[in-house]
Amino acid sequence: xxxxxxxxFLSVREGDSSVINCTYTDSSSTYLYxxxxxxxxxxxxxxxIFSNMDMKQxxxxxxxxxxxxxxxxxxxxxxxxxxxxxxxxxxxGASNTGKLIFGQGTTLQVKP
Amino acid sequence: DAGVTQSPTxxxxxxxxxxxxxxxxxxxxxxxxxxxxxxxxxxxxIFQYYEEEERQRGNFPDRFSxxxxxxxxxxxxxNALLLxxxxxxxCASTQDNEQFFGPGTRxxxx
Numbered sequence: 671x672x673x674x675x676x677x678x679f680l681s682v683r684e685g686d687s688s689v690i691n692c693t694y695t696d697s698s699s700t701y702l703y704x705x706x707x708x709x710x711x712x713x714x715x716x717x718x719i720f721s722n723m724d725m726k727q728x729x730x731x732x733x734x735x736x737x738x739x740x741x742x743x744x745x746x747x748x749x750x751x752x753x754x755x756x757x758x759x760x761x762x763g764a765s766n767t768g769k770l771i772f773g774q775g776t777t778l779q780v781k782p
Numbered sequence: 783d784a785g786v787t788q789s790p791t792x793x794x795x796x797x798x799x800x801x802x803x804x805x806x807x808x809x810x811x812x813x814x815x816x817x818x819x820x821x822x823x824x825x826x827x828i829f830q831y832y833e834e835e836e837r838q839r840g841n842f843p844d845r846f847s848x849x850x851x852x853x854x855x856x857x858x859x860x861n862a863l864l865l866x867x868x869x870x871x872x873c874a875s876t877q878d879n880e881q882f883f884g885p886g887t888r889x890x891x892x
Binding site for chain 2: 703711713758772
């Protein structure tokens with residue numbers, strides 16, 4: 671079945687790079703997404719990558735995709751305290767209809 | 783652009799009652815999806831509406847139903863509420879493979 675898995679917690683120092691990892695099972699996923707959720711809020715779309723790409727960079731964010739291993743990562747450069755939040759990886763389900771399968775979320779803690 | 787809006791922000795109901803949640807998509811977005819996010823979990827897909835019809839449905843019972851109006855806004859209805867229906871309900875609208883979420887409605891069932 672369709673499944674997305676993430677590690678649950680990551681702690682880094684302010685100024686360091688953060689790398690959040692994700693694995694997914696559905697090899698037919700066309701798009702893969704990263705969302706950020708702050709306490710009590712909805713989901714903020716950070717970035718997404720098309721499955722025929724290996725890498726996408728957007729300012730401090732770098733997404734790497736290893737399609738063979740079904741592994742996705744999000745790197746945040748120069749992590750700031752404002753980056754503290756829960757980060758969700760999501761894979762588009764089969765049939766390319768926009769149904770997203772989410773992981774459990776990775777809590778990123780940034781220490782000053 | 784107001785983005786995706788949802789109402790109400792919070793709601794408290796008792797078991798067995800019925801609830802209706804509302805969503806207005808981003809301007810120009812014609813596809814609306816609903817997700818349930820239990821505490822400490824990732825969102826789970828409930829269903830998606832396009833051109834006023836349910837296009838795809840997740841693994842949720844028939845107690846969960848929806849509707850999309852000609853202006854693309856949408857409602858989620860839940861009948862015979864259970865304690866386990868307590869969650870954050872998120873609405874998302876889609877255009878060009880980008881899915882944007884609203885702030886959610888926090889439903890508490892007592």
